[in-house]
Amino acid sequence: MNFxxxxxxxxxxxxxxxxxxxxxxxxxxxYKIYPEKVxxxxxxxxxxxxxxxxxxxxxxxxxxxHKNYGHYSGVIVDIIYDHFLAKNWKEYSNxxxxxxxxxxxxxxxxxxxxxxxxxxxxxPIMIExxxxxxxxxxxxxxxxxxxxxxxxxxxxxxxxxTNELKEFxxxxxxxxxxxxxxxxxxxxxxxxxIEKQFKI
Numbered sequence: 001m002n003f004x005x006x007x008x009x010x011x012x013x014x015x016x017x018x019x020x021x022x023x024x025x026x027x028x029x030x031y032k033i034y035p036e037k038v039x040x041x042x043x044x045x046x047x048x049x050x051x052x053x054x055x056x057x058x059x060x061x062x063x064x065x066h067k068n069y070g071h072y073s074g075v076i077v078d079i080i081y082d083h084f085l086a087k088n089w090k091e092y093s094n095x096x097x098x099x100x101x102x103x104x105x106x107x108x109x110x111x112x113x114x115x116x117x118x119x120x121x122x123x124p125i126m127i128e129x130x131x132x133x134x135x136x137x138x139x140x141x142x143x144x145x146x147x148x149x150x151x152x153x154x155x156x157x158x159x160x161x162t163n164e165l166k167e168f169x170x171x172x173x174x175x176x177x178x179x180x181x182x183x184x185x186x187x188x189x190x191x192x193x194i195e196k197q198f199k200i
Contacts (some may be wrong), residue, residue, distance in 0.1 A: 006021060019045065141165065
């Protein structure tokens with residue numbers, strides 16, 4: 001899953017949410033240098049990714065893209081699924097998406113010093129471009145995919161994936177809806193287990 005889903009699935013704890021957000025920038029056991037709640041968020045992120053990558057519905061979505069995008073297909077589906085979470089946000093939260101996003105940006109700024117170097121660079125760019133809110137539109141997703149393609153120096157051609165998103169929009173949305181229901185249940189249980197493990 002991409003940024004918005006990881007943040008949403010973190011619950012209400014600010015540091016746990018930050019851990020879930022920054023986890024991709026932290027390798028191996030390096031997570032242990034962070035406060036325990038951040039560690040908990042990193043472990044939750046890793047569990048969510050493992051569950052997602054192995055799930056048959058997620059694999060069904062990636063299979064649709066594999067011919068054109070190869071091993072980048074999973075990254076693209078992560079972004080596409082965040083689109084449907086943002087687009088259908090009212091079905092998942094009573095807090096308006098704009099308010100939820102603003103609160104998260106405030107959390108990042110308040111805890112800026114503990115962010116890994118990569119995310120200290122990323123955070124101001126994300127906030128200025130209001131990435132998380134932009135996920136709700138196809139134009140916003142196009143900007144995200146453009147950026148991802150630039151980071152691969154054009155090799156991934158991810159910028160072209162909005163073509164498949166538009167062509168198979170209904171199929172992707174149905175897959176997301178079915179998958180995310182299962183992911184919510186998994187993440188809630190896993191978060192409780194990790195919180196017990198850390199006694200937080």
